[in-house]
Amino acid sequence: SYVLTQPPSVSVAPGKTARITCGGNNIGTKNVHWYQQKPGQAPVLVIYSDIDRPSGISERFSGSNSGNTATLTISRVEADDEADYYCHVWDSTYDPLYVFGPGTTVTVL
Amino acid sequence: QVQLQESGPGLVKPSETLSLTCTVSGGSISNFFWTWIRQPPGKGLEWIGSIYYSGSTDYSPSLKSRVTISVDTSKNHFSLKLSSVTAADTAVYYCARHQGVGAHFQHWGQGTLVTVSS
Numbered sequence: 001s002y003v004l005t006q007p008p009s010v011s012v013a014p015g016k017t018a019r020i021t022c023g024g025n026n027i028g029t030k031n032v033h034w035y036q037q038k039p040g041q042a043p044v045l046v047i048y049s050d051i052d053r054p055s056g057i058s059e060r061f062s063g064s065n066s067g068n069t070a071t072l073t074i075s076r077v078e079a080d081d082e083a084d085y086y087c088h089v090w091d092s093t094y095d096p097l098y099v100f101g102p103g104t105t106v107t108v109l
Numbered sequence: 110q111v112q113l114q115e116s117g118p119g120l121v122k123p124s125e126t127l128s129l130t131c132t133v134s135g136g137s138i139s140n141f142f143w144t145w146i147r148q149p150p151g152k153g154l155e156w157i158g159s160i161y162y163s164g165s166t167d168y169s170p171s172l173k174s175r176v177t178i179s180v181d182t183s184k185n186h187f188s189l190k191l192s193s194v195t196a197a198d199t200a201v202y203y204c205a206r207h208q209g210v211g212a213h214f215q216h217w218g219q220g221t222l223v224t225v226s227s
Contacts (some may be wrong), residue, residue, distance in 0.1 A: 031213075033213035033214070035214075041219075042203055042217040043183055043214075043217055043220050044221050048212075086153065088154075088214070090211035097167055100154040100155070
């Protein structure tokens with residue numbers, strides 16, 4: 001199976017930039033999607049296909065993907081950004097087809 | 110705006126079959142892919158399986174022997190059956206919609222907690 005790695009936690013002060021990484025073998029060749037999940041709520045898509053933002057998602061959220069690491073960047077962090085973030089990829093050569101990273105908890109100091 | 114709503118028993122006994130339905134409103138079930146994802150308490154997300162509206166399915170290999178996902182276009186809903194459940198199957202179960210194979214999960218249900226206990 002394809003394995004994704006994420007740091008368990010990231011802490012960031014309000015107004016600063018948070019970067020959440022998602023590691024995987026040649027992940028730069030795959031489409032990476034990112035979800036935000038707040039306690040007791042369903043995940044919400046914040047970035048899809050590496051860099052695209054769904055309508056309604058703040059432009060403070062951006063993504064990149066190259067080599068063995070994809071990154072979700074949250075600029076000008078706000079208290080409301082405190083949540084768990086999951087990366088997600090699909091690969092037809094692996095089983096299971098759809099894989100999630102273990103998640104990163106973002107704490108706003 | 111499409112909305113998804115999971116429904117089914119919140120408590121299932123060990124060795125029995127977990128059955129959930131995801132009802133789609135605000136849009137047709139046709140021409141999309143539909144997926145079940147679960148999240149054990151305090152843990153991460155796990156893909157269970159997906160179905161195209163035509164009925165073709167893909168399942169996670171770790172659950173494949175116990176999972177059946179089906180779709181009913183006339184009722185605009187799709188369903189999950191997970192047999193021979195154990196406490197390890199206790200989780201919040203989500204249904205989700207995506208545009209194509211490998212695409213992102215754009216729309217999610219609110220999730221429903223299923224507890225396996227006698």
